[in-house]
Amino acid sequence: MNAPAQLAHLTPEIHPRDVPAALTAALQQRFGAQFSQTQAQREQHGRDESPFQVPPPAAVVFAESTQDVSDTIKLCAQHKVPVIPFGIGSSLEGQLLAVQGGISLDVSRMNKVLAVHTEDLTVTVQPGVTREQLNQELRDTGFFFPIDPGANASLGGMASTRASGTNAVRYGTMRENVLALEVVTAQGEVVRTGTHAKKSSAGYDLTRLFVGSEGTLGVITEVTLRIYPLPEAVMAAICSFPSMADAVNTVIQIIQAAVPIARVELLDDNTVRVVNKYSHLTLRESPLLLMEFNGSPASVKEQTEAVQEIAREHGGADFEWADKPEDRTRLWTARHKAYFAAVASRPGCRCVTTDTCVPISHLADALLDTVDEANASQIPYFLVGHVGDGNFHMGYLIDPASDSERAKAEDLNRTLVMRALKLGGTCTGEHGIGLHKMDFLLEEAGGAVGLMRAIKKALDPDNIMNPGKIFHMDAP
Amino acid sequence: MNAPAQLAHLTPEIHPRDVPAALTAALQQRFGAQFSQTQAQREQHGRDESPFQVPPPAAVVFAESTQDVSDTIKLCAQHKVPVIPFGIGSSLEGQLLAVQGGISLDVSRMNKVLAVHTEDLTVTVQPGVTREQLNQELRDTGFFFPIDPGANASLGGMASTRASGTNAVRYGTMRENVLALEVVTAQGEVVRTGTHAKKSSAGYDLTRLFVGSEGTLGVITEVTLRIYPLPEAVMAAICSFPSMADAVNTVIQIIQAAVPIARVELLDDNTVRVVNKYSHLTLRESPLLLMEFNGSPASVKEQTEAVQEIAREHGGADFEWADKPEDRTRLWTARHKAYFAAVASRPGCRCVTTDTCVPISHLADALLDTVDEANASQIPYFLVGHVGDGNFHMGYLIDPASDSERAKAEDLNRTLVMRALKLGGTCTGEHGIGLHKMDFLLEEAGGAVGLMRAIKKALDPDNIMNPGKIFHMDAP
Numbered sequence: 001m002n003a004p005a006q007l008a009h010l011t012p013e014i015h016p017r018d019v020p021a022a023l024t025a026a027l028q029q030r031f032g033a034q035f036s037q038t039q040a041q042r043e044q045h046g047r048d049e050s051p052f053q054v055p056p057p058a059a060v061v062f063a064e065s066t067q068d069v070s071d072t073i074k075l076c077a078q079h080k081v082p083v084i085p086f087g088i089g090s091s092l093e094g095q096l097l098a099v100q101g102g103i104s105l106d107v108s109r110m111n112k113v114l115a116v117h118t119e120d121l122t123v124t125v126q127p128g129v130t131r132e133q134l135n136q137e138l139r140d141t142g143f144f145f146p147i148d149p150g151a152n153a154s155l156g157g158m159a160s161t162r163a164s165g166t167n168a169v170r171y172g173t174m175r176e177n178v179l180a181l182e183v184v185t186a187q188g189e190v191v192r193t194g195t196h197a198k199k200s201s202a203g204y205d206l207t208r209l210f211v212g213s214e215g216t217l218g219v220i221t222e223v224t225l226r227i228y229p230l231p232e233a234v235m236a237a238i239c240s241f242p243s244m245a246d247a248v249n250t251v252i253q254i255i256q257a258a259v260p261i262a263r264v265e266l267l268d269d270n271t272v273r274v275v276n277k278y279s280h281l282t283l284r285e286s287p288l289l290l291m292e293f294n295g296s297p298a299s300v301k302e303q304t305e306a307v308q309e310i311a312r313e314h315g316g317a318d319f320e321w322a323d324k325p326e327d328r329t330r331l332w333t334a335r336h337k338a339y340f341a342a343v344a345s346r347p348g349c350r351c352v353t354t355d356t357c358v359p360i361s362h363l364a365d366a367l368l369d370t371v372d373e374a375n376a377s378q379i380p381y382f383l384v385g386h387v388g389d390g391n392f393h394m395g396y397l398i399d400p401a402s403d404s405e406r407a408k409a410e411d412l413n414r415t416l417v418m419r420a421l422k423l424g425g426t427c428t429g430e431h432g433i434g435l436h437k438m439d440f441l442l443e444e445a446g447g448a449v450g451l452m453r454a455i456k457k458a459l460d461p462d463n464i465m466n467p468g469k470i471f472h473m474d475a476p
Numbered sequence: 477m478n479a480p481a482q483l484a485h486l487t488p489e490i491h492p493r494d495v496p497a498a499l500t501a502a503l504q505q506r507f508g509a510q511f512s513q514t515q516a517q518r519e520q521h522g523r524d525e526s527p528f529q530v531p532p533p534a535a536v537v538f539a540e541s542t543q544d545v546s547d548t549i550k551l552c553a554q555h556k557v558p559v560i561p562f563g564i565g566s567s568l569e570g571q572l573l574a575v576q577g578g579i580s581l582d583v584s585r586m587n588k589v590l591a592v593h594t595e596d597l598t599v600t601v602q603p604g605v606t607r608e609q610l611n612q613e614l615r616d617t618g619f620f621f622p623i624d625p626g627a628n629a630s631l632g633g634m635a636s637t638r639a640s641g642t643n644a645v646r647y648g649t650m651r652e653n654v655l656a657l658e659v660v661t662a663q664g665e666v667v668r669t670g671t672h673a674k675k676s677s678a679g680y681d682l683t684r685l686f687v688g689s690e691g692t693l694g695v696i697t698e699v700t701l702r703i704y705p706l707p708e709a710v711m712a713a714i715c716s717f718p719s720m721a722d723a724v725n726t727v728i729q730i731i732q733a734a735v736p737i738a739r740v741e742l743l744d745d746n747t748v749r750v751v752n753k754y755s756h757l758t759l760r761e762s763p764l765l766l767m768e769f770n771g772s773p774a775s776v777k778e779q780t781e782a783v784q785e786i787a788r789e790h791g792g793a794d795f796e797w798a799d800k801p802e803d804r805t806r807l808w809t810a811r812h813k814a815y816f817a818a819v820a821s822r823p824g825c826r827c828v829t830t831d832t833c834v835p836i837s838h839l840a841d842a843l844l845d846t847v848d849e850a851n852a853s854q855i856p857y858f859l860v861g862h863v864g865d866g867n868f869h870m871g872y873l874i875d876p877a878s879d880s881e882r883a884k885a886e887d888l889n890r891t892l893v894m895r896a897l898k899l900g901g902t903c904t905g906e907h908g909i910g911l912h913k914m915d916f917l918l919e920e921a922g923g924a925v926g927l928m929r930a931i932k933k934a935l936d937p938d939n940i941m942n943p944g945k946i947f948h949m950d951a952p
């Protein structure tokens with residue numbers, strides 16, 4: 001085990017650039033009370049849900065309009081000072097940390113739903129609107145926005161990290177559900193990518209280029225999203241399995257049979273155990289699948305029958321069903337509480353989260369050895385998974401004071417990422433590269449990183465947009 | 477009507493670059509019988525289905541491997557000579573015309589299905605595989621590839637133009653169905669974009685950037701695609717309507733009700749008339765919807781019941797149904813023959829095809845005035861439409877010798893494009909920009925074209941990859 005190499009993942013390179021007083025004075029003058037240099041604000045904007053500790057940005061601008069975003073970038077561009085977009089701070093891989101110093105550009109006040117077009121199955125929102133807020137505003141329309149990454153993330157942030165979550169198996173990710181964007185470029189220019197047409201062959205797909213670019217190419221100031229009619233019927237189910245292999249093979253067969261399941265999530269027995277304790281549940285402490293089925297009543301019936309048959313072949317037992325909203329929520333408690341239960345199981349711990357995604361036929365290959373390795377390491381962990389997409393997360397619960405635990409966790413992470421890549425998969429299904437996976441991206445994408453770097457240089461020649469993330473500007 | 481401005485669309489700027497003898501000698505030496513300078517081969521590679529006349533490329537290389545593609549590009553790059561990828565020649569907007577001279581790089585011999593992974597619902601193919609060939613090779617697997625642009629196009633070409641067609645309303649376009657690519661860059665470097673995982677947040681979405689880039693950023697040498705299980709039940713239907721408004725409003729309601737219809741195509745009464753004559757049919761000569769429903773028997777029943785109810789509210793009549801393959805094909809004859817019937821209705825004509833796509837709620841606004849304008853112009857035309865996506869095609873059948881007809885057709889095209897843009901739509905749903913719509917792209921995308929240009933300059937600094945397409949390198 002090569003501990004120092006692994007630890008590099010947890011000690012990002014920090015090269016703060018000079019933030020001249022002329023810039024902060026200009027920002028102060030332009031933005032007044034929307035500008036802050038207080039320690040509290042800087043620190044709040046200098047950390048996310050990642051395990052990194054980095055000095056905070058020099059100041060924060062609270063943008064309230066596209067014009068504010070443009071003016072901030074133009075002022076920063078004059079001084080070649082980094083601009084780091086900030087939504088709600090729920091990113092997991094260090095995306096918003098000021099590794100090269102600069103200004104945090106908080107768009108959380110840009111939180112208006114600008115247009116709801118149920119007749120076109122689209123909405124247009126400002127980037128600070130959160131997914132829960134959007135669904136709250138849609139609640140009387142009969143439509144909803146399905147992408148659910150767990151956290152109540154901002155939709156601008158979700159677009160920036162190409163987020164997905166539990167519903168992606170049925171509804172796709174932000175890649176499929178962002179129709180068009182307004183972005184402000186590294187030069188402060190306001191540009192619209194795409195139209196509101198459902199499909200288009202009009203030139204390069206800039207929408208998809210900005211989705212997942214983690215703020216490194218510009219700042220998203222408007223997002224046009226697809227919405228969906230609320231399904232006529234919704235059925236939730238949970239089911240226990242004798243082994244992880246049985247649970248995983250059930251999922252593989254559900255997907256291969258093209259059952260249009262809306263959600264299918266996996267918890268391993270270890271995770272069920274901590275959730276039982278945390279939430280006072282009495283679930284059988286064996287691998288658990290949590291499922292949801294959407295559609296017409298007839299379609300939901302077909303889906304549940306097909307899934308029951310597959311599950312039974314793999315020893316699935318203790319099926320519980322719920323169709324009323326409050327009962328569905330209760331049934332899914334184990335999933336919703338898994339993270340909190342796990343973190344509470346080891347007070348004071350920090351969580352190193354993994355995010356591999358593999359072709360569905362390789363899910364068992366990717367997952368079973370990973371669990372064995374985690375058990376052998378004796379690092380406490382939890383496992384949750386959007387397994388219908390071949391995506392799962394290990395959360396290694398480490399003592400932040402223990403270099404050896406950090407190194408072990410990173411070594412486990414590296415082993416499982418390398419396994420996923422060998423199986424045709426990716427190091428990150430939905431969390432993004434940020435700071436944490438830059439080395440993994442090189443392993444995964446090889447020469448393609450050179451193209452990414454060339455695009456970044458072309459659109460942001462002074463490297464002011466969220467610098468130091470995804471890849472280094474100097475090869476490799 | 478500003479005739480000269482419109483005619484500019486049909487007279488692309490031609491600036492052939494010098495192709496030095498040293499290059500053709502080097503290609504001849506490297507490729508032997510895979511290299512051709514015959515007039516016949518040059519001319520065959522110098523025309524597509526667009527209405528343009530342009531001098532042919534200087535020579536043709538028949539690539540048989542990724543290495544061949546890489547070597548061709550490297551040799552051409554040494555001399556800064558254009559490379560124009562060629563699949564099967566079915567593009568409609570002048571994408572493969574040698575407006576700046578250069579070498580046609582024919583990939584049609586790269587026609588192997590490299591891998592079929594039904595267990596992952598994916599296939600990997602070489603770019604010269606056509607969609608019919610792929611489905612032929614899949615026929616015993618129980619899976620199919622749904623994207624059907626009409627022509628038996630190559631899958632590399634379909635990826636390059638972000639093609640779609642009749643099934644897109646249910647299955648999406650090439651944007652949604654290409655999982656990963658192997659491409660050769662303008663420097664001759666072989667790069668893989670994406671993995672075989674269903675979703676990923678690993679860096680910039682280069683796959684989506686190359687899909688739709690019309691050969692201007694590199695040459696696609698492998699395509700990994702999603703495939704789908706053959707539906708358990710398939711039902712086809714046709715239905716006539718008293719008016720275009722009734723037919724269009726039926727479609728709008730079907731989509732808004734989220735009926736998962738697999739195909740919904742529109743012919744106007746004029747087009748039904750020419751098809752009746754050409755194919756000796758007796759369809760009622762009024763607007764016609766052609767539909768297909770896929771799914772389980774219960775789901776197909778639900779869909780057909782929902783659609784019948786909506787159609788009846790709009791005066792839909794003469795429903796005909798078919799579930800056997802040969803009957804379905806017969807029912808869809810009118811759609812399959814529409815283009816040929818229309819072109820045959822005016823011997824010697826050329827066809828100027830439009831391709832707007834608008835948000836579904838604006839389909840009637842986009843379409844009804846367009847039909848009135850076509851009728852008033854007295855230019856013969858046909859109308860077919862992938863109306864479930866808000867996409868339709870007018871085909872203006874012009875006398876190629878008549879400047880006035882060309883000008884009229886282009887004026888009609890311009891009017892309908894401007895209307896579509898005003899309605900939040902795009903100038904091209906699926907055919908691409910090519911040469912024909914470069915002015916329209918500027919109207920549609922505005923400042924975004926500057927970003928496209930910067931990306932092109934970054935990845936292809938000598939502008940050798942299919943130059944002169946999509947946008948001009950010198951603004952605007």
